[in-house]
Every structure is written in C-alpha cells, then in structure tokens.
Amino acid sequence: MIYFHSELFSPLFYASNSLSSVNLVMIRTKSERSWIEISLDHFVHNLRELQRFMPEKASFMQIVKADAYGHGAVEIAREAIQQGAAMLGVANADEGKLLRLQGIQVPILILSPSLMEEIPIILKYDLTPTIGNLPFGQILGRVAREKGKILPFHVNVDTGMGRSGIRYEEAEALIRELILVQGINFDGLFTHYAASESDPEYSAYQLSQFKKLLAKIPEHPPWIHIANSAGVVNCPDDVSNLSRLGLLSYGIYTDPSLCEKVNLKPVMTFKSRVSSVNRVKKGESVGYNRTYIAPKEISYAIVPVGYADGYDYLLSNKGTLLIHDSPCPVIGKISMDMTAVDISSVPKEVRPGDEVIVFGDEHTKVRVESLCRSYHGSPYELLCQTGRRARRFYFRDGELIKARPLARREFISSDYEPDELSRVIESAIGEKTGNRDIARLIFDTVLQRLFREESHPLFHRHQFYHRLRFSEPKEKSLAGEYFLIDTELSFRKQLERNYFMIACAGNERELEKYFRRDDVEYRWLLDGSLRPDDRSFTITSVRVNDLDLKYESRLSGSCLELICTHKDLHNLLGKQVRFTINTRTYYPKSSHQLTVYVTGLTRGAEISVDYDGVLPSMDVIPFFPGGQPEIRRHKGSIHLITPEKEWLLPGSGVVFAF
Numbered sequence: 001m002i003y004f005h006s007e008l009f010s011p012l013f014y015a016s017n018s019l020s021s022v023n024l025v026m027i028r029t030k031s032e033r034s035w036i037e038i039s040l041d042h043f044v045h046n047l048r049e050l051q052r053f054m055p056e057k058a059s060f061m062q063i064v065k066a067d068a069y070g071h072g073a074v075e076i077a078r079e080a081i082q083q084g085a086a087m088l089g090v091a092n093a094d095e096g097k098l099l100r101l102q103g104i105q106v107p108i109l110i111l112s113p114s115l116m117e118e119i120p121i122i123l124k125y126d127l128t129p130t131i132g133n134l135p136f137g138q139i140l141g142r143v144a145r146e147k148g149k150i151l152p153f154h155v156n157v158d159t160g161m162g163r164s165g166i167r168y169e170e171a172e173a174l175i176r177e178l179i180l181v182q183g184i185n186f187d188g189l190f191t192h193y194a195a196s197e198s199d200p201e202y203s204a205y206q207l208s209q210f211k212k213l214l215a216k217i218p219e220h221p222p223w224i225h226i227a228n229s230a231g232v233v234n235c236p237d238d239v240s241n242l243s244r245l246g247l248l249s250y251g252i253y254t255d256p257s258l259c260e261k262v263n264l265k266p267v268m269t270f271k272s273r274v275s276s277v278n279r280v281k282k283g284e285s286v287g288y289n290r291t292y293i294a295p296k297e298i299s300y301a302i303v304p305v306g307y308a309d310g311y312d313y314l315l316s317n318k319g320t321l322l323i324h325d326s327p328c329p330v331i332g333k334i335s336m337d338m339t340a341v342d343i344s345s346v347p348k349e350v351r352p353g354d355e356v357i358v359f360g361d362e363h364t365k366v367r368v369e370s371l372c373r374s375y376h377g378s379p380y381e382l383l384c385q386t387g388r389r390a391r392r393f394y395f396r397d398g399e400l401i402k403a404r405p406l407a408r409r410e411f412i413s414s415d416y417e418p419d420e421l422s423r424v425i426e427s428a429i430g431e432k433t434g435n436r437d438i439a440r441l442i443f444d445t446v447l448q449r450l451f452r453e454e455s456h457p458l459f460h461r462h463q464f465y466h467r468l469r470f471s472e473p474k475e476k477s478l479a480g481e482y483f484l485i486d487t488e489l490s491f492r493k494q495l496e497r498n499y500f501m502i503a504c505a506g507n508e509r510e511l512e513k514y515f516r517r518d519d520v521e522y523r524w525l526l527d528g529s530l531r532p533d534d535r536s537f538t539i540t541s542v543r544v545n546d547l548d549l550k551y552e553s554r555l556s557g558s559c560l561e562l563i564c565t566h567k568d569l570h571n572l573l574g575k576q577v578r579f580t581i582n583t584r585t586y587y588p589k590s591s592h593q594l595t596v597y598v599t600g601l602t603r604g605a606e607i608s609v610d611y612d613g614v615l616p617s618m619d620v621i622p623f624f625p626g627g628q629p630e631i632r633r634h635k636g637s638i639h640l641i642t643p644e645k646e647w648l649l650p651g652s653g654v655v656f657a658f
C-alpha cells in the first residue's frame with residue numbers, strides 16, 4: 001500500500017521534504033483545500049517562556065477546552081503532560097470523556113459548573129468536577145459512594161469575575177459543608193481573574209479576597225490555583241501551586257503590553273491555496289452586495305476558505321492573507337466557502353495551487369492578534385472556530401509527525417447507531433486490509449455470524465462440555481452398519497426465552513436454516529441413510545439447572561424439531577443457567593469421520609469422545625481459529641480442552657476420524 005507523490009497534495013509535501021515514507025502513507029492529503037499546521041515546538045517554547053514566571057515548585061494545568069482552542073485536545077494534552085502538566089482543564093464532561101477514551105490518565109478538571117446529567121460520565125471516566133453548591137456535592141457524594149469511589153472536586157470562588165463559582169462571602173460555609181460529605185474529596189480551590197491581561201489593580205483586589213478566604217477555611221486542599229496564562233505573567237502570587245495555561249501557551253498575546261515581558265510564538269497556522277486568479281476593471285464589484293468596487297483594474301485571487309471554515313464574516317473588507325510573503329487584503333464580503341484577496345501588490349505571479357497563509361504565521365500582518373484587532377474580534381473565538389473543515393498537521397523539530405481530523409470527527413463507537421456502526425467497522429477493516437472484498441468477507445463471517453440480527457445482544461456460552469460416546473447398537477437391524485451414539489451437551493448461558501429448540505436434519509442445506517435462528521440450542525446432522533424421526537434421533541433427557549424439561553417433537557418439512565419447555569422456566573429468564581441436553585442417535589460406520597462444531601461464541605470448552613471397546617483407535621483434527629486446544633488421550637477416549645477464559649469463535653470444531 002504505497003501512495004505515490006501524485007496522490008499527495010504538493011504544498012505539504014514541499015513544506016516538509018524530509019518526510020519518511022511512513023509519513024507519506026499517513027498523510028494522504030491530496031484533497032486538502034485548507035489545513036492547519038500545529039507547531040509543537042512553538043507550544044513547548046511558549047510553555048518554557050511561561051514557566052519563567054512560575055515559582056519553581058509550581059505545576060501547571062494545561063487548558064484544553066474547546067479542543068484545545070482548536071489545536072487538538074489530545075495532541076496538546078500529550079505534549080503538555082510530557083512537559084510536566086499536572087492536570088488538564090476542560091469545559092464539560094464530554095471533553096473529559098474523549099480524552100480518557102484516548103488514553104489520557106492525568107487528573108482532568110471540569111472548569112465550569114457541571115450538570116446533574118453529567119454525573120454518570122464524571123464517575124465513569126474519573127473526572128474532577130467543580131462544585132458550586134451543596135446539593136450538587138451531596139448527590140455526587142451519594143452516587144460516588146454507591147459506586148465505591150471517592151471523587152476529587154474543586155471549588156471555584158468568585159472573587160470578582162462575576163460568572164460561575166460560589167460568591168466570595170458564601171464560599172467558607174460551602175467548603176465547611178462539602179468537606180463533611182462522604183464520597184467526595186476536597187482536592188482544589190481556585191478563583192479566576194476578570195482582567196489579568198489589562199487591569200493589575202483589579203487582579204490584586206481579587207487576589208486579596210482569595211487570600212482572606214484561604215485564611216478562614218479549616219483545611220487547604222492539595223491544589224490552589226488562581227492565574228490564567230496572562231495572570232501568570234502579570235499577577236504573580238505567593239499562595240498558589242498551580243497555574244492554568246490557556247491562550248498564551250498557544251502563542252497569542254492577549255494584550256500588547258505582554259509583548260515586552262514574554263516571547264510567544266503562534267502554535268497554529270491556518271493555510272490554504274489559491275483556487276483561481278481573476279481580474280476586475282475599474283468600477284466593477286467583487287462579491288455579495290457589491291461592497292467592494294475596484295478603484296482601478298486589479299487582479300485578485302480566490303482562496304477556498306470562508307466563514308464556514310472559521311474565517312470570520314466580520315473580516316469582510318478587513319482581513320489580510322499572505323501569498324508569497326506579501327500581505328493581500330480581503331476584498332468584498334467573506335462568503336461561506338470563499339474569500340477574494342487583492343493580489344496586485346504581490347511581486348511574483350500568483351497561480352492556482354500557490355500556498356496561502358490565512359493567519360497565524362509570525363508575520364505581524366497575519367498574526368491572530370492583528371486580525372482580531374481589525375474587526376474587534378476575540379482571538380479565543382477565532383482560534384476555536386477555525387478549521388471546521390480542515391485537518392490538522394502536527395510538526396515537531398520542523399518535521400511533520402501526525403495528521404488528525406477535528407475532535408468532533410473523532411470516532412467514538414457509542415455515538416453511532418448499529419447500522420452506521422456496521423458500516424464504519426466494515427470500512428475500517430477495508431482500510432486496514434486495503435481490500436474492500438476482504439473487508440466484506442471478514443465482516444460477514446465474523447460479525448454477522450455472531451450477531452445475526454444487527455444490535456442483537458450477544459449471549460455467549462461458557463463452561464461448555466460436549467461428550468460423544470460410541471457403542472454398538474442392540475437392534476439387530478442396525479448392528480454392523482451403525483454405531484449408537486450417546487451425546488451430552490452442557491453449557492452455561494443466559495436464558496433468553498421460556499423454551500428452546502433442538503433440531504435434527506438429514507442434510508446440511510436443511511439444517512442451515514436452524515443456524516440462523518437463535519432459539520435453537522442444539523443441531524444434529526443425521527446421516528442421509530436415516531430418516532429424521534423419533535427413532536433415529538431421541539432426547540434421553542433435557543435439563544435447565546435442575547428442572548427436567550418436557551419436549552414435543554414435530555416434523556417441519558423433512559426436519560425433526562424438538563421443542564423443550566417447562567412451566568417454571570420463566571422464573572429463570574435473564575439469569576445464567578446450565579443447559580444439559582442428552583441425546584441418542586446412530587452414525588454409519590462407513591462414514592469414517594464425525595465432525596463437531598461449536599456454533600456460538602463460547603468461552604472455555606471441553607469436547608470429548610469415548611470409543612472404548614468399539615474402535616481400536618481414533619484420530620482427532622481440531623480447527624480452532626483462536627488457538628489450539630490441549631489434547632488429552634486416555635485408553636479409548638480423547639479430550640480436547642481449552643482454558644476457561646479462552647474464547648472460541650463460532651465455526652471452531654473438531655473432526656474425529658476412525
């Protein structure tokens with residue numbers, strides 16, 4: 001599976017011509033109209049810069065809410081943890097869940113107040129909620145106790161932010177109460193600055209309020225945190241041991257005054273390429289509503305990025321893009337999918353396919369800060385709305401290391417309906433094997449056979465025993481030509497209904513239909529020389545736990561169906577029970593082989609055959625796709641045993657040859 005250069009979209013390929021062939025396969029970017037480049041080197045640089053302002057022993061919490069401000073939560077989280085992040089901050093339980101599903105193990109704080117509905121996710125994924133009132137804490141404590149857990153929590157104190165959090169005056173009482181609630185553990189106390197980037201006086205006031213509270217509460221939690229990233233630089237304090245790093249770590253200055261104190265490099269660059277080049281004459285207009293009228297004849301380029309890609313509508317007639325290092329002003333209105341830029345000042349010829357820097361480069365004209373100033377926008381907003389359609393490419397040491405879709409395109413199996421899930425699984429197998437036919441085959445044989453009906457819950461068998469005993473029949477008419485075979489099948493399984501069926505057919509085609517029914521627990525293929533009836537196939541006993549079941553036989557076509565019931569079975573519905581089925585039948589000696597199949601998903605099995613005194617020897621050929629069973633031979637008997645915990649796929653079985 002090699003993807004050749006022609007399949008690769010060129011800008012990325014040229015941007016990093018040191019790509020290894022592994023990377024080439026990984027980043028099949030042939031169709032990318034716009035894309036996002038994330039420099040992990042710049043991110044690490046920014047963290048180092050911010051760490052200069054933090055006390056030596058202090059840790060930091062990387063804020064990765066809103067998919068890490070559009071940078072990719074899991075990638076940023078991993079890098080931050082590598083750089084010493086003690087904790088991650090997210091906006092809601094779902095964001096935390098996604099990180100857990102992706103293998104992140106450090107504590108994850110949900111910064112804003114949680115909803116009651118989020119409690120199950122919080123518990124399941126060991127997230128740390130922020131508690132702002134007593135009833136929530138009490139319910140959380142009760143649910144945690146029921147689950148045998150102790151859940152850490154933080155308290156957010158509003159010292160003047162005027163948003164979420166418990167008001168400063170009420171915080172002490174709440175904390176005193178929460179400390180007493182069983183099942184939850186006071187892990188952190190924090191407050192949030194309203195204007196750390198621009199109002200040091202107000203920040204100092206908030207800090208002093210917070211310190212007063214600290215002096216009053218009976219116990220200090222392990223984590224005390226106050227500053228966001230601008231606060232780290234502007235408002236150092238001597239009480240916190242954790243900083244919450246957001247926007248500055250992504251390389252954006254929230255206030256021009258910060259430029260003198262700290263050197264930040266933008267982590268995200270949003271790129272695209274010219275899709276066409278056009279001209280307008282003097283007096284002609286460009287775009288919707290004719291908001292731009294050409295003052296002279298100019299050439300302009302269309303860039304296939306619009307407000308649907310996160311390039312803000314308010315940048316109409318205001319934004320600037322970079323082509324061949326030259327700033328190109330946006331002309332006319334931003335459309336949903338397109339933006340026009342004046343290219344008359346670009347010294348080189350602009351051609352379709354040429355790379356465009358939409359924003360984020362270190363060039364001052366296209367820095368996020370400058371763009372946002374031009375339309376009075378928020379850099380926070382611009383970053384997290386960016387690249388709704390774009391894939392993100394991660395660079396380390398200048399080399400492309402990874403390509404990822406947006407987080408909301410991330411795969412979480414429980415998000416899908418069963419039908420959709422089947423399609424996803426099949427196409428994933430196709431991706432893995434590089435062949436759609438093989439994918440279909442694997443999907444059909446493994447999954448369809450297991451589930452039959454989509455979304456049918458799968459009840460497996462365990463402690464499975466199947467014994468066959470060969471002997472000589474007493475009937476004169478059959479002796480010589482047939483063996484008498486006594487079978488015992490016994491297994492544990494959840495009881496799904498108040499009856500089940502045992503089916504016996506004279507040929508494989510007839511028996512086939514019983515494999516597709518899930519009310520059939522035992523199927524026997526009778527030799528073609530025998531008629532399926534009560535003489536050639538009989539039940540000697542059938543039990544569920546210690547209930548002796550009644551059975552009725554009936555003929556359906558040429559198949560024998562035996563329906564087994566008991567009036568007390570309904571008491572056992574939904575419970576794990578032991579089925580024990582004993583039958584007696586005949587088998588032609590001339591056949592020289594007998595095959596036993598395991599038809600359902602089974603865990604731990606023993607299949608044995610007893611031929612003592614009837615046959616001098618027997619060969620055994622197991623076909624277990626999942627691994628070989630242990631074979632034990634005794635005088636006149638053979639046992640195949642798989643460990644109790646080992647799974648057997650349907651279609652496993654064994655041929656006994658004599």
Ligand SMILES: *Cc1c(COP(=O)(O)O)cnc(C)c1O
Nearest residue numbers: 063111192228229244245246247
């Ligand atoms: C988002 C957020 C931060 C990060 O703020 P920046 O200004 O991006 O550094 C810190 N603390 C809380 C509570 C937040 O919600």
